[in-house]
Amino acid sequence: MRSDSAAASGPRAPWWLKLLAWGGLVFLHFPIVVVCLYAFNTEESAFSFPLKGFTLEWFRVAAERQDVIEAIGLSLKVALAATALSLVLGTLASLVLARRQFFGREALTLMFALPIALPGIITGIALLSAFKIAEVEMGFWTIAAGHGTFCLVVVYNNVVARLRRMPNSLVEASMDLGADGLQTFRHVLLPQMATALLAGGILAFALSFDEIIVTTFTAGHERTLPIWMLNQLGRPRDVPVTNVVAMLVMFITAIPLLLAWRLTRGTEQVAGSSK
Amino acid sequence: MTTAQASAPARGGVGRSLSNLLYRRSTLRLLLLLTPPLLWFGVVYLGSLLALLAQSFYTFDDFTMEVTPELSWASYKALLDDANADIILRTVGMSASVTVASAVLAFPIAYYVARYTEGLRKGLFYVAIMLPMWASYIVKAYAWTVILTKGGILYWLVGKLGLDGALEWVLELPYVGGTSLSTSNLGRFLVFTYVWLPFMILPIQAAIERVPPQLLQASADLGARPAQTFRTVILPLAFPGVVAGSIFTFSLTLGDYIIPQLVGPPGLFIGSMVYTQQGSIGNLPMAAAFTVVPIVIVGIYLSIARRLGAFDAL
Numbered sequence: 254m255r256s257d258s259a260a261a262s263g264p265r266a267p268w269w270l271k272l273l274a275w276g277g278l279v280f281l282h283f284p285i286v287v288v289c290l291y292a293f294n295t296e297e298s299a300f301s302f303p304l305k306g307f308t309l310e311w312f313r314v315a316a317e318r319q320d321v322i323e324a325i326g327l328s329l330k331v332a333l334a335a336t337a338l339s340l341v342l343g344t345l346a347s348l349v350l351a352r353r354q355f356f357g358r359e360a361l362t363l364m365f366a367l368p369i370a371l372p373g374i375i376t377g378i379a380l381l382s383a384f385k386i387a388e389v390e391m392g393f394w395t396i397a398a399g400h401g402t403f404c405l406v407v408v409y410n411n412v413v414a415r416l417r418r419m420p421n422s423l424v425e426a427s428m429d430l431g432a433d434g435l436q437t438f439r440h441v442l443l444p445q446m447a448t449a450l451l452a453g454g455i456l457a458f459a460l461s462f463d464e465i466i467v468t469t470f471t472a473g474h475e476r477t478l479p480i481w482m483l484n485q486l487g488r489p490r491d492v493p494v495t496n497v498v499a500m501l502v503m504f505i506t507a508i509p510l511l512l513a514w515r516l517t518r519g520t521e522q523v524a525g526s527s528k
Numbered sequence: 529m530t531t532a533q534a535s536a537p538a539r540g541g542v543g544r545s546l547s548n549l550l551y552r553r554s555t556l557r558l559l560l561l562l563t564p565p566l567l568w569f570g571v572v573y574l575g576s577l578l579a580l581l582a583q584s585f586y587t588f589d590d591f592t593m594e595v596t597p598e599l600s601w602a603s604y605k606a607l608l609d610d611a612n613a614d615i616i617l618r619t620v621g622m623s624a625s626v627t628v629a630s631a632v633l634a635f636p637i638a639y640y641v642a643r644y645t646e647g648l649r650k651g652l653f654y655v656a657i658m659l660p661m662w663a664s665y666i667v668k669a670y671a672w673t674v675i676l677t678k679g680g681i682l683y684w685l686v687g688k689l690g691l692d693g694a695l696e697w698v699l700e701l702p703y704v705g706g707t708s709l710s711t712s713n714l715g716r717f718l719v720f721t722y723v724w725l726p727f728m729i730l731p732i733q734a735a736i737e738r739v740p741p742q743l744l745q746a747s748a749d750l751g752a753r754p755a756q757t758f759r760t761v762i763l764p765l766a767f768p769g770v771v772a773g774s775i776f777t778f779s780l781t782l783g784d785y786i787i788p789q790l791v792g793p794p795g796l797f798i799g800s801m802v803y804t805q806q807g808s809i810g811n812l813p814m815a816a817a818f819t820v821v822p823i824v825i826v827g828i829y830l831s832i833a834r835r836l837g838a839f840d841a842l
Binding site for chain 1: 569658666668786802822
């Protein structure tokens with residue numbers, strides 16, 4: 254099996270291609286490693302290199318910072334609300350658009366791609382001006398609504414891809430055996446969609462947790478974690494705490510993402526299969 | 529017996545009428561399912577976009593600093609002022625160079641992963657590309673400010689390699705340089721390319737993976753050298769992947785205002801202009817007119833990309 258596929262993939266990669274590929278990986282991970290290194294740096298104010306020494310002190314300091322804890326709390330709450338919103342709306346949209354042909358379908362598909370295709374600043378300022386016209390007070394719900402809009406697209410993409418790969422004969426069989434639409438949804442569609450939903454939800458969560466451009470427009474006086482980070486960059490005072498928080502932010506998003514990847518693994522396209 | 533015989537066609541009739549009803553109701557069900565997401569998107573999102581568009585035609589009074597709903601082309605005319613046209617050109621130029629650089633850097637990685645890895649190693653590469661892609665944007669930007677700063681890692685490395693002279697020479701070049709790495713266009717370009725690179729790798733990889741191995745074998749059987757196969761078979765088939773990736777790199781750079789604020793020379797970007805116009809100046813019509821620029825550019829880009837088949841590669 255292994256030797257077969259190795260034979261099928263032909264000649265081995267030339268050394269320079271290997272070098273470029275691994276070099277690319279090093280480039281992609283270099284800044285992440287740097288952030289992690291500086292979180293343990295003993296020096297308080299500068300980014301000099303080589304580092305002066307190793308300490309865990311800044312983790313303790315960060316844990317006692319009320320503003321950091323509040324920002325993390327707000328970010329988590331917003332991400333949960335945006336994920337819930339996008340899961341419901343994204344699933345509904347994908348159920349309709351996965352297979353059925355009807356007038357305006359193309360336009361709808363394009364519309365759902367807009368918040369990803371257009372720069373985030375446009376979503377941000379459009380929502381801001383709409384909230385202003387509607388005289389909505391900026392705060393938690395305006396942030397969540399903004400995030401929900403582009404998170405919806407992520408859930409929709411994930412679920413729609415799964416539904417398209419699922420043979421329609423399953424639904425037909427269920428209907429033939431006398432199940433109504435709701436029963437078919439619960440016993441046939443939902444189990445098939447479950448991992449795609451979960452993965453979409455996790456991606457939506459991570460996306461919302463990290464979002465900054467739309468947030469700067471819709472946040473009012475609230476401070477999510479990315480906004481806290483941005484404020485810190487404007488006045489480099491609490492450098493050590495910023496380093497620690499930066500490292501934590503990476504881990505908070507990395508772990509669920511690895512989980513999402515495991516969930517959708519094996520459902521991706523394989524080599525040579527046409528779309 | 530007779531009742532069974534009699535009920536059979538009746539049941540069929542009920543069944544048929546039920547399925548007919550279901551069939552007719554399916555449009556109703558479609559509407560029911562579609563209403564919530566449609567309301568959200570149609571009213572909240574598209575509504576906001578249209579409201580924004582409308583406001584770009586409003587009038588802003590320079591003296592009272594107030595916006596009045598009098599329709600005019602003033603904001604669009606102002607876009608053509610030297611200073612504003614400069615901002616647009618600068619942003620588009622940066623977006624284009626970041627896109628080209630990402631494609632050049634991404635192709636070998638994507639090609640290697642798609643053609644020469646499998647099983648565990650493919651999984652490893654996939655995760656290793658995906659994690660930096662999803663890692664916090666603001667943290668990545670922050671990391672680069674740390675790396676590029678004077679006395680930071682990059683300056684240390686350049687010093688160790690004895691390349692100070694070369695760095696100074698590069699920083700003195702027009703359009704590229706600046707007073708230091710973290711205040712130069714080169715630095716900004718580097719950060720942008722880094723941040724959007726994974727968005728380019730994954731579509732290209734997907735496109736190359738979709739090329740059937742038989743096609744490559746056929747090409748080899750017909751006498752093509754590997755380089756010929758690459759040029760005449762793989763490259764054209766991978767191109768939609770490059771275009772798909774470029775939608776991300778181009779559009780994301782076009783609208784960004786965080787990285788230009790953190791790294792690079794002081795000149796404004798489209799994004800930062802939108803932010804200052806609506807925020808500190810309160811000139812929403814001008815901000816709205818500025819957002820129309822990326823909308824139009826991305827719109828044109830998308831329609832070209834669509835013709836090139838990039839949407840199937842997404």
